[in-house]
Amino acid sequence: MKKKVAIVGAGMIGLCSAYYLRKKGHDVIVIDDHDGYGGASVGNAGFLCPSHVVPLASPGIITQGIKWMLNEKSPFYIKPRLNKELISWGLKFKKAATAEKVKIAAPFLHQITTASQKLAEQLLQDEKINAGYNKNGLLMLCQSEKELHHEKEAADIARGFGQSAEVLTPEEVAKLNPGLDLNICGAVYFPNDTMITPHIFLREFQKVLKANGVEFMFNTSINSFEREKGEITGLVTSSTTIKADDYLIAAGSATSPLLRLLGLRLPMVGGKGYSFTVNNPPAIPQVPSILSDGKVSMSPMMDGLRFSGTMEINDLNSAINLKRVEGIVNTATSFLPQFKKSHFTDIKPWAGFRPCSPDGLPYVGKSNKFSNLTIAAGHAMLGITLGPVTGDIVAKIINEEPNDMDLSLLAVDRYN
Incomplete structure (x- = not known):
């Protein structure tokens, strides 16, 4: 009907x-x-990621989040305040962040992310939409051995669902990104992941x-x-x-x-994320990446190189916190020796809210x-x-x- x-x-x-x-x-x-x-x-990283099957609520995230909360430039920040709904959400989040809950959620997340990527490809093809569809995969770039170990564990989980995942040396990463200098100890590569330029x-x-x-x-x-x-x-x-x-x-x-x-x-909170696009970068990666230690995404868009990241919980206040933007810039220049602070002087920061459920x-x-x-x-x-x-x-x-x-x-x- x-x-x-x-x-x-x-x-x-x-x-x-x-x-x-x-x-x-x-x-x-x-x-x-x-x-x-x-x-x-509009302002996100544009990733289509069937490899990412672990939900936001996962073991260890709360301990790490508490450490990050002490630094306003860190990847995660909650503006301290007494709020009944936020406290209720936090308690539900804590209850969901267990290995048992992840074991239930991960297979379903893999099922729907994989199905969604196939539908996206069909949609782009059927409607002849040119939105910079990038099929070069996704790199999780790591500066510390601790972070690389964490990403290897995530790769093992993805492999368990049939996803391809490779652990790469800096030299192997360089072959995927000719002309791009990287300050890393290694990376995990998910060749099946894709991305689009979302605003286009x-x-x-x-x-x-x-x-x-x-x-x-x-x-x-x-x-x-x-x-x-x-x-x-x-x-x-x-x-x-x-x-x-x-x-x-x-x-x-x-x-x-x-x-x-x-x-x-x-139950839902808005996790504010920030992004900005460098229109004339000194180098452009071929493979979309996440700078894992700083939780910053690096996305080669049709109109420049976008950096995005951070999770800020603050009552849907859309004002730009320049300290959060500075944190992204610091991560970018740390990973990318070719990028200097001067390359970020003309950026126009954007902020938007990711709708986050407790689980x-x-x-x-x-x-x-x-x-x-x-x-x-x-x-x-x-x-x-x-x-x-x-x-x-x-x-x-x-x-x-x-x-x-x-x-x-x-x-x-x-x-x-």
Whole structure:
């Protein structure tokens, strides 16, 4: 049965959901409170990583996070404050960060990341989108033997799921990146990982969706919901009221505040990440990389070399903290001898919020309170990676089709 579906959120998750819903013949309208390029889907590293199967909540992360919290330039920082929801989220995160929980989550993460990469490749091919698709893999570059040992352990886990992973010497890394000098002791190479230039992909993807009949309303905020007898009957926006048969909330870190308008609680915090692009770098790597010791991504984009990183929890405050940016620059110059501080003088720092659930897995599924409400959020650092598969899952849910995956780990009411 043909439906009208209203999607709140024009990031990777919302657009992919619109794409697959439209392919199934539904009428789709996408509402966003920015111009379509304001969320975390724009300024990220662009990685599509089936190799990364360990969720954010994992053993050892809390101890390391506490050490990092003492340094405002470190990869992880929580602005100290008394906040009931943050404390509740932290306790749930601690409970999820165990070897037993990871053992359950990792196989499922591998299943959906692998499926999503295949869908992404098909989408790019079918729609002829040129977004700098890079199939050169991903390097985890390490300066310390301790970090290299940690990455080797991650490689062993990935191999256990059939992913290719190689431990490389600095000389072997140099062959993959001719002309790029690196200050490293070794690396782990995941040849199956890929990447896109996300802001260009979103721009071209929007064009495809518009050409296929998807309607967009930008710079439009949601003020309230109309509801009756366990159903949503309308979205009251800043300009009009939108009526639809089904509603999808895929608004990233803004999803929890929106759901509170419906009396729903979704444990999630916004992990602020920073990025900037060097337009004329002294050298450009062939292989996308993560500078592991500093948790900084290095992504060769279509319009320059992007550095991105840090996780800052601070009440969705979008202000740029220059100390966080300085931390990324310090990591970059430490790893890359050809890069001097002068290469970063004209950068324009960007910040966006990764929506983080306590267990590191997204929320995707029907609300247990409203029969025509679907939620898709909480993808943390895997929004680009998991966008296509999430859109496919959402379309099947709204189209009332069976899914060949066990989606219980993504249940939106798992903390209720």
